[in-house]
Amino acid sequence: MKTLLRVLAGEAVWPPPIWLMRQAGRYLPEYCALRAEAGDFIALCTNPALAAEVTLQPVRRFGMDAAILFSDILMLPWALGYGLRFAAGEGPVLPQLQTADIARLDRHRLPDAIAPILETVRRVRNGLDPSAALIGFAGGPFTVACYMVEGGGSKDFARTRLMAYQAPEDFARLIEVLTEASIVYLAAQIEAGAEVVMLFDSWAGVLSPALFAAYVTAPAQHIVAALAARFPTVPVIGFPRLGGTLLGSYAAATGVAAVGLDTSVSPQVARALVPARVALQGNLDPMALLAGGEAMQREVASLLAAVRGGPHVFNLGHGIVPQTPPEHVAALVRLLRAA
């Protein structure tokens, strides 16, 4: 069995398998060369030949243990007919959600809209080294809702949190629609060849514990249960970023196979909070990878000492930054293989 899948089944494989969040991206010259051909970012995500090639580049170059579909969490609302564009240098731009928009999200558009993404999944699976696993993904419904309500990124997603308090029925309905669409989307990725799926709930950490339970944990639990009913052997990795003290209840309630740890999390404390059957994934500081050399070696040694003995997937605690020298990534993989 592929090492990633063994760890996600609860086995403490050593050295742990490795892949990196945003491992396909701007720090790679072969990505930048191909990126220029593609037109805008959405055009790249919906071009199966280019998206598959970009997905495979880091696996080929570094021998990663997993490929992760090259796409974006906002391709789901886009596929439901919600406006989306990526403005150069300023991230995603969407309409600021109005209540009436929720009923207009159109699940009938989904199959056609995601067809090229599923074709990418099939091509990657066919082109992937047999020892590497293919990870599909979606955004956590809360994080996707954040971008819709704010109309893009935000420092603290204040408008979203205020909506959760002031219009709880509308907000719950929005989360419900996104949860159901995520199930359809992830099931289709699995049918197309994804062997693992991951839920990126990047802004989970802005919520109070009560709202986190309602809008992060409960939707993830619903998604995991719906996928498990159809695909009992396909593991789900949950990444409620900045969840900290809530990682234990999240892992126990949702039934995820692994929990992603952001850079700030103590792996030892996370191990104590999260049920023993659940793997941990993470959490090297992307800045330590950017720095490289001794600083990186020290951080890696400290992380490996903390996770040894339990099921662990080596990763960063946040996406790789564009300035990262590719040779630092190669050095990291060598360091890990020799652990």
Added chain:
Amino acid sequence: MKTLLRVLAGEAVWPPPIWLMRQAGRYLPEYCALRAEAGDFIALCTNPALAAEVTLQPVRRFGMDAAILFSDILMLPWALGYGLRFAAGEGPVLPQLQTADIARLDRHRLPDAIAPILETVRRVRNGLDPSAALIGFAGGPFTVACYMVEGGGSKDFARTRLMAYQAPEDFARLIEVLTEASIVYLAAQIEAGAEVVMLFDSWAGVLSPALFAAYVTAPAQHIVAALAARFPTVPVIGFPRLGGTLLGSYAAATGVAAVGLDTSVSPQVARALVPARVALQGNLDPMALLAGGEAMQREVASLLAAVRGGPHVFNLGHGIVPQTPPEHVAALVRLLRAA
């Protein structure tokens, strides 16, 4: 004894005492009226008559259990001769730190520069309701360093983290200088009348566990020990914001009397991680206070149920937002007094 001091001595006072981060500020019409008189923000912080009045306003209006000195964490580097201005609507602006700047930080300037701030402390203490306690504060050395290295705020303080990895000796020296200056500054506030001091380490959560131990926990431990040697009865509240899973080791190692919880923290999990003698402070979502009504009541009830039985100081998980209606704050205080 004042209720805040009883809780900080480890007593589970019920209902818990209350004060709110940024309780003196723009949501109060009496603050805005006075703010217009003061000139720029630094002028306000160094005007004892106006700063004392602003500090006392929320205690008078709401009957808070504590006043917190009206100032800013960046007044410390300012007092060491480091450039600082507050640009309208864009927050603090400082020079981006160069290595040579570290040796130029001038502790001999400190006594004269902080004299008006200490005069504010004396005036507040004289004017304060005898049941309310006066809290002095400083920024955590890491957070102050963040603003200096970046030259202002930042999304992720990437330049600071990179410096910590790439120039560890310079960074450690910067933290050391700020730690020593913080001890002098906080000791002077205590001598002027502060009964409690708080360390605001707002960006502690961007660090990996290893850097957090070195640059958040160790400096706080040093500050607490130095103050305890001179002022054994004055409690220190530590607030390593977004510290999550690291709150337990922080509380145990530093010897703080209380740990501040940001909005994302589960009070139950924090209680389990933090030694029983250490009080918790927090952590109502400022957006729940802004929303008011039933949403606020539900969040308050959930928080109170979670902290009952242990020493607790009621507060927000982050500063009050300027749009907050003052009557929501009054309603919160009533709700708490009736708990």
